[in-house]
Amino acid sequence: MFDEAMGLLVNRATIRGTEAAGGRTGCGRSVRLLVPALTVALGLLLGGVGATGASAVSVCAGRPAKTLRIGTGELRVYKTRSYACVLAVAARPGAYRRMSVQIQPRGGRPVVDSGTFSRQAGPVTVHALNRCVRVSGMIAGRRGSTGWILC
Template sequence: MATAGTGRLLMHALAVLVATGLLVLAGPGTPRAEAASTACSGRLVKTVAFSTGELRVYKNRQYACAMTIAKKPGTRRAMAVSIQPRGGRAAVDAGAFTRQAGPVTVHALNRCVRASGSVAGKGASTGWILC
């Protein structure tokens, strides 16, 4: 038989678990679109929209970063993003994602870059930019 002290301890533990669960479900309070837009550092220099999503390219002093964002997040589908500096190898992120592919980053100090992205087989590319 449980004593009054044990009962209070169990109730306190249950209250802590419920409060923790509610905080986890509530999340940080930041909308997902805003959270996704800050995944790459630097300033947004190019956005290319296509029927199933958009490709975003960011640049800071030394690096360029790209990510593909789904127009309708939620269902897992094929997504890809790549960014390549002129004369260098492409950085690629591809797979089955629910919201975004990337971010992928390359060193791009004084170099042109090109980026491409796709969601569910439809996509877009930038051509050479930041030259």
């Protein structure tokens, strides 16, 4: 049975226990029902079952538009109707290394994220409605860049 008010799945034993108690349950019982539901919801929100490392769901909105391989990872470019987003993702996450990512819309200023990261640099997003963008990045000393793309 699905309780619409709470959005929880309730089994018949829980309903019988509630009716036997005069319609009320103790705080312990409701907490025991709520904790597993919240744990599952949080797990799905943070990436789903089995999502790890570089295969995790992207933090950029939109569809994948271009992937540029760099020796120790890749630059991933995503595009929505109005925005372009880029990340630099390490091939083997774990060790901290210097990483940077930059995206520049044509006629605009570049937006940069750089530092020492273990998994990814970015996401960096710019408004790119009817504009080309130029993307560049660096992972552990290996650089990569594109010309004007997404025109």
